[in-house]
Amino acid sequence: MSRLEARDGERIDRSQPVSFTFQGAAVEAFEGDTIGSALYAAGRRTFSRSFKYHRPRGLQCCIGHCANCQMNVNGTPNVRVCATPVSSGDIVKGQNFVGSLDFDLMQATDKFAGPFTPPGFYYKTFIRPRKLWPLYEKFLRNAAGLGVLDRKGKREARVDVENRHVEVLVIGGGRSGLEAAITHAAEGRQVTVVDEGPEAGGALLSDPAGKGVAADLRARAQAAGVEVIAPAIAIGIFEYGFVPVAVGNLLLKFRAERIVVAAGVIEQPLVFPGNDLIGVMLPEAAKRLVEWWSIKPGERAVVITADDRGLEAAASLRTAGVLVALVIDLRVEQPPNIEARGRRGRLHAVSVNGETVKADLLVMSGSPQPNAKLLAQAGARVVYDASRGIFVPESLPENVEVVGSAAGDVGAPAVPAAVLGHQGDKCFVCFCEDQTPKDLAYAIAEGFDSIELSKRYTTVTMGPCQGRLCSTNAIRSYAKTKGVDENTIGTTTARPPYTPVPMGLVAGYPQEPARRTSLHHRHRDLGARIMWTGAWRRPHSYGADAGVEAQNVHEKVGLIDVSTLGKILVTGPDAGAFLDRVYPNRFSDLKVGRVRYGVITGDAGRIIDDGTVGRLDDETFYVTTSSTGADGIYQWFGWWNAVWFMDVQFANLTGALAAINVAGPASRELMTRLSDDDFSNEAIAYLDARAVTVAGVPALALRIGFVGELGYELHLASPQAVHVWDALLKHGADLGVAPFGLEPQRILRLEKGHVIIGQDTDSESNLHEAAMPWLVKNDKEFEWVGKWATQQVADRGLRNMLVGFESPSGAMPVEGGQVVVAGRSAGRITSVRHSRELDKVIGLAVVPVALAVDGGRFDVQVDGRAVGMIVRLGHFYDPEGARLRS
Amino acid sequence: MSALAFLSPGAAHDAKGFHPVARSPLDRRLRDAGASFEERDGWLVPVSVPGEAAHLATVGVTDLSHLSVFEVRPAEPTLELDGVITHRLSARRALVFCPPARAAAVREALGDRFVLDLSGAFAIIAFAGPEAETVLRRITHLHHLPASGEIAHINGHVLAPGGTTWVVCPQESGHYLWEVILDRASALGGGPVGVDALARGGSA
Numbered sequence A: 001m002s003r004l005e006a007r008d009g010e011r012i013d014r015s016q017p018v019s020f021t022f023q024g025a026a027v028e029a030f031e032g033d034t035i036g037s038a039l040y041a042a043g044r045r046t047f048s049r050s051f052k053y054h055r056p057r058g059l060q061c062c063i064g065h066c067a068n069c070q071m072n073v074n075g076t077p078n079v080r081v082c083a084t085p086v087s088s089g090d091i092v093k094g095q096n097f098v099g100s101l102d103f104d105l106m107q108a109t110d111k112f113a114g115p116f117t118p119p120g121f122y123y124k125t126f127i128r129p130r131k132l133w134p135l136y137e138k139f140l141r142n143a144a145g146l147g148v149l150d151r152k153g154k155r156e157a158r159v160d161v162e163n164r165h166v167e168v169l170v171i172g173g174g175r176s177g178l179e180a181a182i183t184h185a186a187e188g189r190q191v192t193v194v195d196e197g198p199e200a201g202g203a204l205l206s207d208p209a210g211k212g213v214a215a216d217l218r219a220r221a222q223a224a225g226v227e228v229i230a231p232a233i234a235i236g237i238f239e240y241g242f243v244p245v246a247v248g249n250l251l252l253k254f255r256a257e258r259i260v261v262a263a264g265v266i267e268q269p270l271v272f273p274g275n276d277l278i279g280v281m282l283p284e285a286a287k288r289l290v291e292w293w294s295i296k297p298g299e300r301a302v303v304i305t306a307d308d309r310g311l312e313a314a315a316s317l318r319t320a321g322v323l324v325a326l327v328i329d330l331r332v333e334q335p336p337n338i339e340a341r342g343r344r345g346r347l348h349a350v351s352v353n354g355e356t357v358k359a360d361l362l363v364m365s366g367s368p369q370p371n372a373k374l375l376a377q378a379g380a381r382v383v384y385d386a387s388r389g390i391f392v393p394e395s396l397p398e399n400v401e402v403v404g405s406a407a408g409d410v411g412a413p414a415v416p417a418a419v420l421g422h423q424g425d426k427c428f429v430c431f432c433e434d435q436t437p438k439d440l441a442y443a444i445a446e447g448f449d450s451i452e453l454s455k456r457y458t459t460v461t462m463g464p465c466q467g468r469l470c471s472t473n474a475i476r477s478y479a480k481t482k483g484v485d486e487n488t489i490g491t492t493t494a495r496p497p498y499t500p501v502p503m504g505l506v507a508g509y510p511q512e513p514a515r516r517t518s519l520h521h522r523h524r525d526l527g528a529r530i531m532w533t534g535a536w537r538r539p540h541s542y543g544a545d546a547g548v549e550a551q552n553v554h555e556k557v558g559l560i561d562v563s564t565l566g567k568i569l570v571t572g573p574d575a576g577a578f579l580d581r582v583y584p585n586r587f588s589d590l591k592v593g594r595v596r597y598g599v600i601t602g603d604a605g606r607i608i609d610d611g612t613v614g615r616l617d618d619e620t621f622y623v624t625t626s627s628t629g630a631d632g633i634y635q636w637f638g639w640w641n642a643v644w645f646m647d648v649q650f651a652n653l654t655g656a657l658a659a660i661n662v663a664g665p666a667s668r669e670l671m672t673r674l675s676d677d678d679f680s681n682e683a684i685a686y687l688d689a690r691a692v693t694v695a696g697v698p699a700l701a702l703r704i705g706f707v708g709e710l711g712y713e714l715h716l717a718s719p720q721a722v723h724v725w726d727a728l729l730k731h732g733a734d735l736g737v738a739p740f741g742l743e744p745q746r747i748l749r750l751e752k753g754h755v756i757i758g759q760d761t762d763s764e765s766n767l768h769e770a771a772m773p774w775l776v777k778n779d780k781e782f783e784w785v786g787k788w789a790t791q792q793v794a795d796r797g798l799r800n801m802l803v804g805f806e807s808p809s810g811a812m813p814v815e816g817g818q819v820v821v822a823g824r825s826a827g828r829i830t831s832v833r834h835s836r837e838l839d840k841v842i843g844l845a846v847v848p849v850a851l852a853v854d855g856g857r858f859d860v861q862v863d864g865r866a867v868g869m870i871v872r873l874g875h876f877y878d879p880e881g882a883r884l885r886s
Numbered sequence B: 001m002s003a004l005a006f007l008s009p010g011a012a013h014d015a016k017g018f019h020p021v022a023r024s025p026l027d028r029r030l031r032d033a034g035a036s037f038e039e040r041d042g043w044l045v046p047v048s049v050p051g052e053a054a055h056l057a058t059v060g061v062t063d064l065s066h067l068s069v070f071e072v073r074p075a076e077p078t079l080e081l082d083g084v085i086t087h088r089l090s091a092r093r094a095l096v097f098c099p100p101a102r103a104a105a106v107r108e109a110l111g112d113r114f115v116l117d118l119s120g121a122f123a124i125i126a127f128a129g130p131e132a133e134t135v136l137r138r139i140t141h142l143h144h145l146p147a148s149g150e151i152a153h154i155n156g157h158v159l160a161p162g163g164t165t166w167v168v169c170p171q172e173s174g175h176y177l178w179e180v181i182l183d184r185a186s187a188l189g190g191g192p193v194g195v196d197a198l199a200r201g202g203s204a
């Protein structure tokens, strides 16, 4: 155990023991420990294995910035245990090893593979034979990597997303962040501070003299009305002051009028041989181990520092009884040769210019970098200050300010050499990706001579630290190798997230904005199989055989919920004239109480939707659209009237109204049982629209026949739909009434050769080649939308045609299957079904216009062989429409 | 009968032995929650739900979809009538909400402007309680109320009458939004309540 006697200001509560398991063995901890501190206190020094060479790695930063302490916690890989509070019962495991964390067989790659694994080796070494690549890939992925996701794992933790609006958001709750917050609050602004530490205070919290200062600042902030949230990680800064902040399983989406970045500094490693050995750490790590968790980090320490941080760490270590054997202040001297030596991956000595000092702890501090990552993401420029070896943010975006050390207020640190030692073990620029100065020089020699290219080729700065600990050293290394300055090399693009966060948090809570009709639960009660159609949930069918449901419509009476149809009211003195302009055919001459079919084309003459138009009175038309077309057509009408300024109003009534199609030979009888209105052929003829009352509910009855039988499409207020549906089923029971779903409807409409827009047409379809030239009325007073383009099609001559076909052999082609003529692809099948009524396989297909004659022949590939189909023009079922008009 | 009578749920009447009763799009959700219903002004209304007192201690959610809603064009002049809430969408359009019992009087008061009875068009989900604001923040960025815009990926309106929050969305999205709101509310200890409990719980 390395735990010290109780110390003033420690963060652990020794009266609250907590226990968890690591690799199956119990570990005792205290409330206030992190998993990392508890493991360290229990004697664990190897926390992870490196990405490529499987070198053992230990705690390096203790602040959640590096990749060294990533473990699997309760099934979640890549958890930084140094910053994860311990919870009773946690199950913690190491990751990325073969054997054990302490004896990883894959470490052989460090001993033997080094010369064979330069950057990009897998592009060069594993390319032959080509077909073995999947095997190589599997091997490489297993050998490298960052933990393993449980493929069968389910999302267990709940995540929430919450929107917040503030006047000032301060990112970073250290001294300067809290002071800025207090100032803004004193000026009357609403202020929130987010800090990634366990509480606000930043670097003050690991400074014995600073803890009181931090407490005082927090108290002043609270008194000023500042909201402080910690731990809370700002993931990025986006346009318009949008800052997502991760607070455990809650994602706060801040929209701030002003953003103050007070993110402090990122401590930097130095580059020398053995700089990744266990026991080599950054100053804050050493300080936190002592000051937060009362742990003695080692017995003998060496400190090499470019600023006061190392000296402060040395002071802390001394109070913990650590012998500080050597302190090298790089501001005073820069030894040309530093080397850390290890045994089994653990530091045991430090050699400075050939003089060896025994040590199990080495605190290294390069020039502390202002934490400007978020600012760079937001668009600030980051400029190198050669005198201090730091990158400083400049040219901040509007409404963003930076304060404290993040602004470059870090004193005058020494500028360390790019590499401080040249003999001994490997020295690392990028710990996450195991990249050395040699690797970077190799990449430059291969032509990857910009830092952005190097990032992609060597993956330097692309690991879990997100460039925090390697960006400056990589740039320095590049500058030295190329003989230019750091500003010439430049920085890599900063991208969110600033700190890795679980994808589940960014994705938010799973939600599917399904639309359901007012009859949805009646369909479920009736055993319907529900399917998606666009955003809607609709019944596919109610039984195992859709053909039976279709037959019931032919023989008795069926009900289908067509509430999803778009329903638009078009009203006003110019309503008829308006419709004449948006439809190819004419509506101004439609008689009150009549219905007409219409297709809408875009400017380019392509078909975009279809439906019916009924005239309710002189100035009022009731337009239906396809189920997916409602919103688009409503907007389409509005856009065009913004051009024409006609005296007409539109209202989208899609949700307000339910629609039930009652179809089949017994439908008239059923209607008369529910209504006192006259449903005779004389009173409501085919293509009539009538106001009726059904089961006490006012409805608009449209006598139309998409499914090819006598039928009434009832449009009524949605809240009354269940009542009417139930009444229809109850009072039609002896007539054989039964609901039918979309699948039987598709069979029925195909028997009539009725087109479904989007299924039988595509984005190129026009009225002529979709076999609807009868809709084109070029004698209208005004240009209708798409007229010119439609005329172009007629003028250039038709190439394809939508036709009906039947399959004489009974073979069923697939929808989308290729039409083959003389061995060449010449069209496609758009719809196909088996009709029980006709006992045939029938369908619609786009074929070359030469074949668009009754009896025309073409082949379709079915199960790999060409099968002949025969073109049939006209309706397959009831070609004269006698049943519709009956 | 007007050409648009089929649009009004309130135009239904007893006929040929039928007794039409209007149902909210959320009827099934409240039923699943064990709600007791009463017929009020032609609607089945969820008046109480088991556990509603406990839910209201954090956030209680109910269904006010039975309210009458008119779309009126132009928006001005605004009706200043007790119990009538006007949500102005633009200079040209407003939504007017009122209890169904007052629908005829309100319609009359709207005069000869272009008025559509959209009482069947919306789901109105209302919630109140100490965590109501948290629920709202977890479904939408809208915060200066009343407002219209995106709510949990669909378009809708948020109103704040008398200490309650109303989320108004197309009725066909009602189930979805009810699921979302209930999910957020239950994570905070809340849940469904009847309309009477909400009326007592909110200051309305």
Ligand code: FES
Binding pocket: A036, A058, A059, A060, A061, A062, A063, A064, A065, A066, A067, A068, A069, A070, A080, A081, A082, A083
């Ligand atoms: S030691 Fe945990 S992230 Fe660096």
